[in-house]
Amino acid sequence: MTETIQCWKRYRVTHNTEYCYAYSVSNARDRADLIPSNRKDQRIHSAALTINQPLAESAEGIDFFGNAYRDFAINAQHRLLDVQALMDVSVRAPFWPSDSIVWNGISLARRTFDPADQEGTAFALACASYLVDSPMIPSLPEAKAWALAHLGVGKPLHQQLLAMTRAMCEEFVFDPDATSVGTPLAEVFLHKRGVCQDFAQLMIAALRSVGIPARYMSGYIVTLATGRDYADVIPLRGVVVGGGEHSLEVSVTMIPENELGAKLGQRDFKHGKPIDTANQ
Secondary structure (H helix, E strand, O other), X not given: OOOOOOOOEEEEEEEEEEEEEEEEEEEEEEEEOOOOOOEOOEEEEEEEEEEOOOOOEEEEEEOOOOOEEEEEEEOOOEEEEEEEEEEEEEEOOOOOOOXXXXXXXXXXXXXXOOOOOHXXXXXXXXXXXXXXXXXXXXXXXXXXXXXXXXXXXXXXXXXXXXXXXXXXXXXXXXXXXXXXXXXXXXXXXXXXXXXXXXXXXXXHHHHHHOOOXXXXXXXXXXXXXXXXXXXXXXXXXXXXXXXXXXXXXXXXXXXXXXXXXXXXOOOOOOOOOXXXXXXX
């Protein structure tokens, strides 16, 4: 099989998250999953995170799923938290296969491990987390029935998956007012309305139900993080003491390289200085 040469395109991406609180927050602890990693179809030239408040603690690491994260704590009183990620990245369209195995109703990954088969065991372990229920993606009998109705038999898997994607596009309606982050997946399936997160998680539920491992990917045209579902890859999460009611604003700007009026990688954050810069 010959792989078609895909062109790389370079972008500057700015992801800004702003929390505005009714009252002062005295303490806050947060985790940001906002720094992408190099992948087969993604190259990170630089990535930096900036926060508009002084940090009492700051640490970075890699989670169970291989995602880079930044933990930080703020002990100074504040009513505005502004977290901005700036990325300089190159991406290319993932290769779409011309052939693949045929799914015929049998799980694609084993649930048991044979120590003598190291390659098979490694694959099974890699798939294990993406075959079972997760916090936001429970088993849904109706999702399994839907998957079986659209997968068909005797066709390469990539064609079967494309058929499911087309069916979801035809049968479900994009409606930003129909759901919230915590809307149960069964409700999404019942009303056939929702947003990208809902449809991605519903597709994952359908695939897992028939033994096809599937994971959740967070990002734009750039992959930020992967996990079992949205709960594993929330861009910014945390706990605060005080604050009362709050408003949240999130914005993402992607500028192609040929449209930039300034050199890629220059620092033009709104607040403070970057707390880390990862050059790869």
